[in-house]
Every structure is written in structure tokens, then in C-alpha cells.
Amino acid sequence: MGVPETFKAAVVPSPGKEHVIVDRSLPTLQSGEVAIKITATSINPIDWKMRDHEVFITDFPAVLGSDAAGEIAAIGPGVSDFNVGERVFFQGIIGNYDASTFQQYAKIDAALVAKTPSNISDDQASGIMLASLAVLTAYYDKTGHGLPVPWDKGGDKIGNGAAIVIIGGSSSMGQYAIQMARLSGFSKIITNSSPAHKDYLRKLGATVVLGREATADDFAATIGDNVPLDFILDTISAKSTRELSVGIVKAVKSTKEAVTKIVVVLPEVLDFENFDVQGESKVTLPRIIGLGSVPSLRYLSEPFAKHLGGDDGYIARGLFEPNRPVIVPGGLAGVEAALAKNKKGVSGEKVVIRPFE
Numbered sequence: 001m002g003v004p005e006t007f008k009a010a011v012v013p014s015p016g017k018e019h020v021i022v023d024r025s026l027p028t029l030q031s032g033e034v035a036i037k038i039t040a041t042s043i044n045p046i047d048w049k050m051r052d053h054e055v056f057i058t059d060f061p062a063v064l065g066s067d068a069a070g071e072i073a074a075i076g077p078g079v080s081d082f083n084v085g086e087r088v089f090f091q092g093i094i095g096n097y098d099a100s101t102f103q104q105y106a107k108i109d110a111a112l113v114a115k116t117p118s119n120i121s122d123d124q125a126s127g128i129m130l131a132s133l134a135v136l137t138a139y140y141d142k143t144g145h146g147l148p149v150p151w152d153k154g155g156d157k158i159g160n161g162a163a164i165v166i167i168g169g170s171s172s173m174g175q176y177a178i179q180m181a182r183l184s185g186f187s188k189i190i191t192n193s194s195p196a197h198k199d200y201l202r203k204l205g206a207t208v209v210l211g212r213e214a215t216a217d218d219f220a221a222t223i224g225d226n227v228p229l230d231f232i233l234d235t236i237s238a239k240s241t242r243e244l245s246v247g248i249v250k251a252v253k254s255t256k257e258a259v260t261k262i263v264v265v266l267p268e269v270l271d272f273e274n275f276d277v278q279g280e281s282k283v284t285l286p287r288i289i290g291l292g293s294v295p296s297l298r299y300l301s302e303p304f305a306k307h308l309g310g311d312d313g314y315i316a317r318g319l320f321e322p323n324r325p326v327i328v329p330g331g332l333a334g335v336e337a338a339l340a341k342n343k344k345g346v347s348g349e350k351v352v353i354r355p356f357e
Contacts, residue, residue: 065101114309134290159186216247
């Protein structure tokens with residue numbers, strides 16, 4: 001297949017400007033790298049927050065985009081696990097423009113790439129990695145809750161006899177959080193959402209789906225007195241949801257540990273809100289960011305790519321379901337419309353564009 005000398009990319013040309021389409025090229029593949037023809041790329045809040053707040057942007061013109069699927073276009077020295085033409089999906093590397101996804105081709109370390117199983121489309125695959133790696137970090141890394149991973153011996157039963165609360169179950173991250181909680185064996189998986197998504201979230205593994213208007217007392221009543229609350233994952237990470245989470249900890253009579261963690265997601269806090277929980281001795285608030293390419297998280301991201309993808313991974317076996325995509329037409333020219341749609345707010349869906357459309 002190969003990579004053409006030039007291809008199309010959507011770039012932010014200078015601070016405060018909207019995306020424009022330009023020609024780009026990729027440098028020569030280094031050892032362990034693959035080049036990928038991007039057939040679908042999904043939109044995450046971090047994408048428009050980078051554009052709006054100029055965070056994680058090293059220089060201009062800037063290539064954004066953090067989630068994609070496609071086909072192996074070329075293989076660098078030392079790569080033996082992939083073949084040209086093979087379908088794959090991956091998390092783009094924020095700040096590395098050659099590994100960002102608002103373009104027709106990208107290059108990335110092959111160890112971070114997952115093989116797309118035949119039972120899902122590229123549109124579905126393009127929305128998996130960023131949000132699921134954020135969940136992975138929140139659940140299993142020491143910067144989050146530090147649980148054993150479900151693919152290690154006993155890890156699929158680590159949540160047995162305990163409850164977990166996931167705030168924002170119909171968000172992209174919330175949907176993956178429900179499924180990873182199920183894979184970790186939690187006895188009670190409690191979340192909240194609009195009524196339209198209740199049945200779908202239960203299908204993913206939620207045992208209880210409360211309404212968005214549910215109070216801390218409502219969550220506490222659902223958890224009950226006999227099943228301890230292990231921790232809370234706040235996938236929304238707004239001031240109101242953090243206040244709700246702290247209220248749940250205060251209302252619940254039984255917790256698994258003396259201190260209950262409320263894990264919040266750093267990219268969603270780029271609005272620079274402050275939330276002071278000083279004096280709440282029962283609560284800690286670790287903030288995570290799920291960047292699978294950073295060296296400290298590769299012990300999670302690399303095996304996760306192998307356990308998730310391929311013909312015998314979680315997805316192929318029906319144990320992990322991608323977000324439901326909604327396509328914004330126009331290809332790369334539709335990036336701004338796609339960012340606006342995501343910024344306005346989507347529920348239960350993943351906004352996707354197709355760079356070759």
C-alpha cells in the first residue's frame with residue numbers, strides 16, 4: 001500500500017483559528033513504527049479543548065485528533081506483528097503531530113496499536129482507545145485506584161462483593177467504565193443517565209441505572225448497607241458531579257476502605273474549575289489522564305491493545321462493545337462541525353469523521 005508523498009490533513013493554522021485543509025507528509029518510519037491509513041477518526045472533548053485553550057499544542061500549524069482506526073499502510077524495521085492492509089485502531093499521541101488523527105495518514109509505535117476484529121466497523125473502532133485508556137488508568141494505575149488488571153490471574157474477581165459508582169454512564173468513558181467494571185467482577189455497578197440509555201447501559205453491565213436527577217441519598221440507598229462502596233469514577237468531572245460524588249461518600253454507611261477515592265478525569269478539568277474538599281477526611285480525589293503512549297502507562301496500554309483487539313480479544317468474544325458512532329459528513333472538512341457537535345454535548349454516541357470521504 002505505502003504512504004503517498006503528500007496527503008490531506010486538517011490543521012489549526014495559528015492560535016484561535018479554525019481548522020483548514022493542507023498537504024502534509026510523514027517522516028521515514030523508525031524501528032518499531034507503523035504507518036496507518038486513517039479511515040475513521042472520532043472526536044473527544046480534549047480535541048476542542050486543545051483548540052480553544054491552546055493546551056498540549058507545541059507549535060503551529062497544529063494537527064489535533066486523538067482516536068482513530070484504519071489500515072496498516074507501511075511497516076518499519078523490526079515490526080513483525082502486523083501486515084500491510086491489516087485493519088487496526090489506536091490512540092493518537094497528543095502533541096505529536098505525526099501521530100495525531102485529523103489527517104489521512106499517521107505513524108505510531110506498533111506496540112500501541114490494536115488489531116480490529118471482524119465483528120466491528122472502522123467507525124466503531126475509531127472511538128475505543130482514548131476513553132478506554134482513561135478508564136484503564138483510573139481503575140488499574142497507581143495514579144487512579146490501583147486495582148489488579150482483569151487479564152491477570154484473579155483480576156476478573158477483584159470487585160466481587162463490592163460496589164462501584166460511575167458518574168455519567170452514557171458518556172464515552174462511562175460506557176467503557178461499566179464494561180471494565182464488569183470485567184473486574186464488581187458485584188454492583190451503579191451509574192446515572194437519561195432514561196433513553198437505561199436499557200443499553202444495563203446491557204453493557206450496569207446493575208442499576210439511576211436518572212440524572214438522582215441525589216447522593218438515592219445512590220446510597222441503591223448501594224445499601226451490606227455491599228461496601230469501593231470507589232467512585234466521575235467521568236464528567238464537573239464541579240456539580242464532584243459535589244455529588246462527595247455527597248455519595250458521606251451518605252453511604254459502608255465503604256471498603258477508610259478513605260474512599262473519587263477518581264476524576266484531568267482533561268475534563270481544563271475549564272480550570274477548582275473544587276475544594278478540604279476537611280472531607282473520608283475522600284481523596286486523584287486526577288488521571290489516560291495517555292497510553294507515556295512510558296509510565298505502557299505496562300497497561302500495550303497488553304490492553306492485545307487483550308482488547310484481534311480475533312480472540314475482548315471485542316471479538318463479545319465482552320467489550322464500542323461506543324455507537326454518529327457520522328458527521330464532509331471528511332476532514334467536517335472537523336469543525338464535528339467538534340461543535342461534541343462540544344454541544346452528545347449522549348450515548350461517539351462523533352466520527354472519515355478523512356477520505
